[in-house]
């Protein structure tokens with residue numbers, strides 16, 4: 001396990017209680033969820049699970065993966081029978097292939113994971129990614145500039161075997177602590 005990441009995130013969740021409070025799901029995810037054909041979902045780096053909870057309420061069987069026990073304990077305690085929390089290091093975790101109708105990765109960026117998530121989709125499955133991008137409007141500098149997407153970057157991960165259902169670059173809303181530019185994409189796997 002990436003011990004440094006685990007310690008960092010457990011500390012963050014313990015010290016900044018705001019991060020564990022109930023949060024609204026992604027607005028973009030709400031729009032795209034209606035297009036998903038099956039009910040098996042994977043939430044990558046779920047944190048305390050704002051999006052997992054939304055999907056569970058919509059009837060999905062959700063696997064929520066995160067490295068923080070503090071965050072997953074909060075999600076587990078909510079008692080959703082259709083959310084399975086797994087404490088994993090995504091640097092090492094082997095995502096099963098051809099397994100999910102919907103995969104989401106929000107407010108987290110690991111570029112190496114994106115091809116693996118594409119492989120983990122069933123045919124017709126949807127991958128939804130939403131995270132921060134470079135922009136002079138950003139109020140919070142990232143701990144590592146590599147965590148910010150470049151303009152139009154998410155489109156570069158998908159070839160013609162994926163249909164782009166949505167792409168946007170937009171300002172986050174007031175539910176987050178700092179004003180930041182975000183980028184999102186939703187793609188459907190065609191083959």
Ligand SMILES: C[S@@+](CC[C@H](N)C(=O)[O-])C[C@H]1O[C@@H](n2cnc3c(N)ncnc32)[C@H](O)[C@@H]1O
Nearest residue numbers: 005009045046047066067068089090091106107
């Ligand atoms: C900003 S939070 C995003 C939470 C949630 N996806 C959301 O949109 O609200 C980033 C999450 O990534 C998790 N994380 C960071 N590194 C990780 C790793 N190597 N493996 C698994 N999870 C990791 C953290 O514990 C944290 O919960």
